[in-house]
Amino acid sequence: MSAKAQFLKKLQASQAKPESRGLADIAEFRQRMIQLQETMEIWLEQTGIRVESTVVSLVELLLGATAFRISGIRIHYQGRVVSFIPSFLYGQGVTGCVDITLHVEEERTSLGRLFMRSRDASDWTYMPSASSGGHRLGFCESVFFELLGSLLPQ
Numbered sequence: 001m002s003a004k005a006q007f008l009k010k011l012q013a014s015q016a017k018p019e020s021r022g023l024a025d026i027a028e029f030r031q032r033m034i035q036l037q038e039t040m041e042i043w044l045e046q047t048g049i050r051v052e053s054t055v056v057s058l059v060e061l062l063l064g065a066t067a068f069r070i071s072g073i074r075i076h077y078q079g080r081v082v083s084f085i086p087s088f089l090y091g092q093g094v095t096g097c098v099d100i101t102l103h104v105e106e107e108r109t110s111l112g113r114l115f116m117r118s119r120d121a122s123d124w125t126y127m128p129s130a131s132s133g134g135h136r137l138g139f140c141e142s143v144f145f146e147l148l149g150s151l152l153p154q
Contacts, residue, residue, distance in 0.1 A: 022060070022062075022063040022066065022089075025089060025090075025095055025096070026060075026063075026066075026068050026070075026089065028096075028116070029070060029086065029089060029095070029096040029116055030068075030070050030071065032096065032116050032124075033070055033071045033072070033073070033086065033098075034071060036073065036084070036114075036124065037051065037053060037071065037073045040073065040075070040144065043141055043144060043145075044075070048077075049075060049076070049077045049148075049151070050075070050076040050077070051073065051074070051075050051076075052073075052074050052076065053071050053072070053073065053074075054071070054072040054073070054074055054083075054085070055069055055070070055071060055072070056069070056070060056071075056072050056085055056086055057069050057070075058070060058086060058087070058088065058089065060088070060089045060090065062089075062090045063089070063090075070086045071086075072084060072085040072086055072098075073085075075148065075151065077151040077152070078151075078153065079104075079105070080102065080103065080104050080150075080151045080153075081102070081103040081151075082100065082101070082102055082103075082111065082147065082148060082150065082151055083099075083100070083101050083103060084098050084099075084100055084114065085098065085099050085101070086098050086099075087099045087113075091115075093118055093119045094115040094116075094117070094118045094119075095115070095116055095117050095118070096115060096116025096117065097113055097114070097115055097116075098113060098114040098115075098116075099113055100112050100113060100114060100126075100147060102150045102151075109150075110129040111128070111129060111147055111150060112126055112127050112128040112129045112147075113126070113127050113129075114126055114127075114139055115127070115136065118136070120136070121136070121138065123138065123139075124138070124139035125137065125138055125139055126138075126139040126143050126147075
């Protein structure tokens with residue numbers, strides 16, 4: 001076998017098929033949402049704030065309209081809710097998008113989005129709704145509690 005043939009064989013073996021890569025991304029998105037909820041529960045221990053899971057269905061058009069179910073997160077406090085609901089798997093330069101919304105009675109206010117990973121970061125990043133130029137921050141405990149400030153009555 002020529003060097004070129006060996007190279008091409010290795011190259012082909014190293015490149016995952018789009019379908020298997022998509023399925024791996026779906027599995028990772030599901031797992032990372034579960035881990036995100038577990039982290040939030042730890043951060044909220046002894047606060048009296050309730051965290052619950054919800055299930056949503058997504059259709060990923062870039063994977064041939066593949067439908068899949070994934071967990072979302074709802075955080076409740078005194079009739080107010082902040083929800084973290086997955087909205088798509090693939091977007092421009094990002095994988096795994098989660099919409100963050102404040103629910104107060106019938107009003108809904110977007111607080112921003114989380115991205116599971118992007119070109120720039122392999123971990124969760126947060127982009128506030130009011131962000132100009134798409135500036136994202138690393139999602140950490142401090143950012144989480146800033147978001148939850150919206151749960152508290154004015």
